[in-house]
Amino acid sequence: MKIKMTKKRRTALIGYSFLSLWIIGFLLFTLYPVILSGVISLSKLEMGLGGIKYKFTGLEFFTYAFQTDSQFTPKLLESLAFIGYATPIIVIIALLLALMLKGEYKGRTIFRTIFFMPVVIMSGPVISGLLGKYSVDFSEASPALFTFIEALPEVFRSPCMFVMENLVTVLWYSGVQILILLVAIQRISPELYEAASIDGASGWEMFWKITLPYTMPTLLVCALYTVIELANDSTNAVNTYIASRMFDHKLGYYSYSTAMAWIYTAVIVVILLLIFGVLKFFQRKER
């Protein structure tokens, strides 16, 4: 009995030794900075000869962001609107492209390579250099389409406008999602489709009754991934604004940017939790 206990403990110790690097890293490079960030956002930093001094200010910088700073709220809303529009569109486009890419046909590797290439070369400077300047102004390129979309009711118009204006951006952000969805789609057993087609189901029906329910969890994981990716993007309106205020000594150097970063984080986490909740709901339903 005694030997068994020690063996169990030994195994647990070895287990922790595998996890130790991560645990140390988490405490040092994540938990400590998070706490420090809390302290910084709640106080005003002063850079003196003796190093950094913290003067406690409470929630002053948080209220400043909403009440005094006329730029923060619009920038925050701009980023959120972008995330809110782009996420469902990216996920839907990724699903459609994955459906087109599935199966065996000539040239599929070439198309996969093309659709995946942006993931590899995307970096802050490249995006701002390429996508910012050369997005096509479609009101000039195709006036007919423009007037058609203009005439649509608001519910359809603004998403359509968004897609047209940000077409390349949206496509470029969907590379990883396309591949993940492709894996999920190819995992659905072909027998399901065979059985359905024997029963006389059309391709359209099969999509709604087989493909979509089976890829739902993956779609939501893609949505989570997309939100995180877009939220962390350095060219995003809030992120550029936060970075621009980082060395503002009137607002306690890092204090104000840190407070803004916390507000932004809180909003993003709420969005992620919402998507996660939906994911859990679907996973439970499946079982």
Place this chain on the structure above:
Amino acid sequence: MKLKKKKVKAISLGKQKRQEILKKTMLYALLVCIGFVFLYPFLYMFINSFMSPEDLMNPAISWIPSKIYFENYKKAFATLDFGKSFWNSLYISLIAAVLQTAVAAVTGYGLARFNVKLKGIIMILILATFVLPVETLLIPRYVMFNSYKLIDSPLPTWLSAFTGQGLKSAVFILVFQQIFNSYPISLDEAAELDGAGKYKVFYKIALPIAKPAIVLSMLFSFVWYWNETRQSGLYFGEVIKTLPMKLGSFAASYASLYEATGGADAATSINEAVTLAGTMLSCLPILIMFIVLQKQFVESIEKSGITGE
């Protein structure tokens, strides 16, 4: 009667086949169109980077340059300080990728094969590190590394990679955990019966099985570290410049190199073509790597089977 039946069948088969061909053609047409939209910014960059200042001014020339003009690349090469910044990018990202992969494999194995008490909490915390926007950690990490005098060296990047707190470390840990979970534990146990210790089992049995995850983690870590500029720009951007950082400050470096000396005329002042040549050059190493290894990129995702279940 029999003959008639056969004929009907043949006709309907022909119809089906025609429909199949039509469907395929439409699919290809769609894929080509979308592929073009994907590649448009890239083609634009490629073509315009070869335009001479005269071609840029000429409204009649929009797609095909009158002659291939290499001067842009010469200037961009010098502006980017290509050799040096390429080397910086290479060693910093490569070391970070190796460290990140190593720690992700070890952590993933620990989570998959040991039932330690804190496992649940650690899993939640790993997800939390993925969800937490970089913005929140950026400043306090800077303050911290600054107080340890680690700023202006790649050490902050490497240290956080080596402890599983690097760029998207959580994703790689989860990929490794999934792949270690997916093979039968009896393999591990058999090796243990033969007298191998837990570490040896990990090294000799688990790691070879996890090869797709290793490929995935190496490739993606490398690419993401290569392209990352925000954190690294803060940590060591003043002293060590990587290619994307140089691209970020392209206009300024160009001005100090060329415009300061000989007054700004059309031949020396910065133009779109030079900037595009710079962008092209900074993407080129990664692009070549991707084209050479594109099969591994796509297959590594497929084989490691991330679908989020």
